Amino acid sequence: MHIIESSKEYDVIIVGSGAGGGMSAKVLAESGLSVAIVEAGPFFDPTDPAQMTQLKWPYESPRRGASSTRAFGDFDAAYGGWEIDGEPYTRAEGTEFDWFRSHMLGGRTNHWGRISLRFGPKDFKRKDIDGLGDNWPIGYDDVKPYYDKVDKLIGVFGSKENLDNEPDGFFLPVPKPRLHELYYVKAARKAGVTVIPSRLSILTKRVNKDRGICFYCSQCSRSCSAKADFSSSSALVFPAQKTGQADLFVNSIVREVITNDEGRATGISYVNKEDRQEYQLKGKTVVLAASACSSARILLNSKSSQHPNGLGNSSGIVGKYLHDSTGSSRAAFVPELMNRKVSYNEDGVGGLHVYSPWWLDNKQLDFPRGYHIEVWGGMGMPSYGTGFGITEMNKLVGGQTGGYGNKLRDDVKRFYGSIMGVSGRGESVAQKDNYCEIDPNVVDEWGIPVLRFHYKWTDYERLQAKHMQDTFEEVFHEMGATPLGDAPGKDKDYGLAAPGRIIHEVGTTRMGNDAKTSVTNKNQQLHEVDNVFVVDGGPFVSQADKNPTWTILALSWKTSDYIIDQFKKQNIT
């Protein structure tokens, strides 16, 4: 086997086509630079009828949408999942981390929740507030202009609220709450929990001529054929390709960044999954956007005499400070939502129309960081699992469980839409001891050494999850709702989801001013190699109780502007 080299030298090679890679591809290609986008998975176009799952009925799937091949069910747009055949990862004994990967054009943006929250001024400077972790080397004012640009380019609905640490933006108007959400609003207010309209990157109004307007099927997780949700494919990569400046390489899994004798990057090598051959692309700059852990893996696997510890890793910090959002949830039965009128279509947008941003001061609490609350429920489309355990619900209204015959039809209909749930999503404290590294003994089917994870929650996260559960019960109490099952107690870490499960993992190539304690500088540029950048969640110093995507997009744009400037100044030639 020999390595097949390309003759063309690109200005920029971008690894990955999700939020960070897509944004970088668009901004750089539109500036006139030549760009190669290298994506590990297949091409995906949400408007292609052969790939579309939007508006399919459960009976169009023989398994009625069950999650046998896709983690979130047959109709979810994300290819891949927690485990990918032939591409394992390992965990150090006694630790846990579940890694969700989606190898496809657009990556996880094809199915994500579209919750698009700006980090606030405090989120960049947490150490100043509680002494834990580290401050970012940048602040809100540095990122604000880019948040503004992302809002206008991609579109996000929301409302001006003038809340502390929840900055407002350039919002589209919000959709009206659904019925169960009105119940939540009322109960949350009684419980003293702030509740405002949600902020999602779904187009309630037109933002440009290329993308459509939401038609309220609630299926953003299926990737929208009208391009009315933010998916990196339809909102960023296709526009980048339109410039004629961007070449897309799909089914191409990157092994390493290639460096020259001076230790600078000259390109990348990748395996083409179709012919299993190894290829090299030449580039003046390499932008990693493969996801926090995949980018760390590429850096750690890019060993050379100049970089014996992996690229940009003399500090040993690559892979360290891995952290995910916390998550804990509870569901409840709302008696007033029994026997609902089914006269109307309640789908709405994909996900929540209302949510609770963090409303308390951690100085008064026994845990350092906040969380927000997401709300779910309603008269949704049935899928595999509908009707499971339905007769158990009778216990809650003093009826008979079990049975058979047409009484079951009444059970299913009486309880339809009567269950709602709440999920807390919080900030964990980044720990140096939570990390990924190269497993010395295991390779994937492409011969590339794989990641081994070490991750343990601390009491900061456990106590936060306890607070979530207490809040949930209070809100349900105010609603007159009956929480389902037992509240998860101390023995179950208060329902705290395993690390990785919330799919907000960040921090593996964190930014900082000190090259000894960080991997990238404030421009997301490796301290040690000035023509390698990271524009996924890796450079996050702390992840806030916000979802990371909007910040990934803003920082990727900011870094791309910096790269353009470096080309102009001929610092990169």
Place this chain on the structure above:
Amino acid sequence: MDRRESMKTMLVGSLAGGLVIGCTPEEEATEQVATPVKSDAYGRTEEEKLRDELLHEAEFFTEAEVGTIATLCDLILPATDNFGSATDAEVPEFIAFIAKDITEHQLPLRGGLMWLNHRAIKKFSHTFDECTLAQQTELLDEIAYPDKATPEVAQGVAFFNRMRNLTLTGYYTSKMGIEELGYKGNRPNVWDGVPDDVLKEHGMAYDEDWLAKCIDQKTRDVMAEWDDDGNLLT
């Protein structure tokens, strides 16, 4: 160019948008949806297509087992005046497939059917399918009510819970079941809040403050523009 097209061209960028054109927001929403493709395509990757094909070709249950599953399905959900039975909704076919797809169903279903037949033979000297309806009903009454069942038939209860779950899920994810349930979505729509009669029934109302933040659906097709402070102008 028909009248509507020309009107549309004339009105590009106009605030009046869809209303003057005379088509409802729902119709406009429908127009932008791609043409559906044939119903057996549901966005599978090549690997998933292959997996589906192999599953469809394979057999797990014997003919006799499928027969008993069908009998049970229709005892669980018989036909009504308005809606068909579980077998009318092809639930046995669904169960036969799902046992191949989610293999942890295989042993409990196969073993459960054997358990049921053994119970039937012991009590009535017939397999479950050969029993009269009254005998079948008597057998089900033993295992269909988890809170009342005796420990002696606990395994039968576990089996019947699974059969009931799969029958209900198969039925209510079928076209017939969804119609009966009354689910109105999965089609282009313009959500404009909970209908007034429903709000009233629940003693709910939208706050004026909150409504002021909501989309006026008459302006949905108008390009968004803001002032420098993020105030929407359109």
